[in-house]
Amino acid sequence: MNVFKEPSRPSFEKVGIAGRVFESTGLAPSAEFFTVETSTGHETTIRQRECDFFYHVLEGSGYFVIDGEKQSCTVGDLVVIPHGRWFRYEGAMKLFVASVPPWRADQEDTQENQG
Numbered sequence: 065m066n067v068f069k070e071p072s073r074p075s076f077e078k079v080g081i082a083g084r085v086f087e088s089t090g091l092a093p094s095a096e097f098f099t100v101e102t103s104t105g106h107e108t109t110i111r112q113r114e115c116d117f118f119y120h121v122l123e124g125s126g127y128f129v130i131d132g133e134k135q136s137c138t139v140g141d142l143v144v145i146p147h148g149r150w151f152r153y154e155g156a157m158k159l160f161v162a163s164v165p166p167w168r169a170d171q172e173d174t175q176e177n178q179g
Contacts, residue, residue: 066091070099079107089166096166105154111173117145118162119153126155150175 068086075085075098085098100119105126119128125138130151137143137157145151 068097080104081106083161094165096163098161098163100159100161101157102153102159103156106152108174109150109152110175111150112145112147112167112171113173114147114171115163115165115167116147118164119143119145120160122158122160124155124157126153126157128153 068088070086071084073084074082076083081100081102083098083100085096088097089095099122109129119137119142121137121139121141121143123139125136127134127136128143128145128151129135130145131149135143137153137155143153
């Protein structure tokens with residue numbers, strides 16, 4: 065099957081976000097695709113040591129802080145986060161995310177936001 069429905073329930077909930085993972089890794093094992101919904105944003109700043117992230121804004125608006133630089137985003141925008149960059153995002157948004165390679169917790173570093 066090449067068409068994947070968005071799961072009706074969150075696959076994960078953490079630090080201000082709820083995500084729904086498309087079960088497509090069997091067909092495309094080098095990438096992972098999911099949606100993220102948030103009313104406030106990601107509550108921690110993270111760095112992925114291996115994953116590049118591609119965030120497409122489906123609904124809402126907000127901003128990403130990438131290596132200390134604040135960048136606004138709104139519906140239709142694509143935000144690219146290369147691996148190794150510290151980032152967080154804030155705002156009320158629904159995002160479609162591609163992770164290359166698939167996300168794993170042991171690849172991620174976190175730091176508490178300073179406000």
